[in-house]
Amino acid sequence: xxxxxxxxxxxxxxxxxxxxxxxxxxxxxxxxxxxxxxxxxxxxxxxxxxxxxxxxxxxxxxxxxxxxxxxxxxxxxxxxxxxxxxxxxxxxxxxxxxxxxxxxxxxxxxxxxxxxxxxxxxxxxxxxxxxxxxxxxxxxxx
Numbered sequence: 001x002x003x004x005x006x007x008x009x010x011x012x013x014x015x016x017x018x019x020x021x022x023x024x025x026x027x028x029x030x031x032x033x034x035x036x037x038x039x040x041x042x043x044x045x046x047x048x049x050x051x052x053x054x055x056x057x058x059x060x061x062x063x064x065x066x067x068x069x070x071x072x073x074x075x076x077x078x079x080x081x082x083x084x085x086x087x088x089x090x091x092x093x094x095x096x097x098x099x100x101x102x103x104x105x106x107x108x109x110x111x112x113x114x115x116x117x118x119x120x121x122x123x124x125x126x127x128x129x130x131x132x133x134x135x136x137x138x139x140x141x142x
Contacts, residue, residue, distance in 0.1 A: 005042055008054045009085060014038050061093060062086060069139040072103045091120050
């Protein structure tokens with residue numbers, strides 16, 4: 001079985017957490033040293049070797065990007081207000097819709113949303129699902 005090496009962004013994040021953990025134990029080390037430690041943990045000779053083997057980072061989002069898709073089953077167009085990649089490869093996004101989206105399917109009342117926070121995988125689809133199995137957020141491919 002072959003383990004795919006994550007992107008350099010994720011590896012650098014691992015090194016940053018390792019450095020913080022070591023510092024909290026009274027072992028101050030440089031960022032370069034923790035990069036080398038992470039490389040050894042992944043079985044590489046050094047950081048340069050590991051970063052050359054690392055996978056290409058997943059498609060990402062940056063503030064200001066235009067997006068479209070479906071939120072709670074309703075179509076939308078909008079912009080990314082904030083985006084953050086987590087160590088697990090998931091993206092935390094804040095989206096601002098061009099027009100408010102009614103997230104209620106009942107004809108008796110409405111609940112309009114203009115801005116939402118969501119977590120999505122690299123493919124733009126949230127792991128969280130509605131009761132009928134649809135993703136909370138599904139971004140259209142770019």
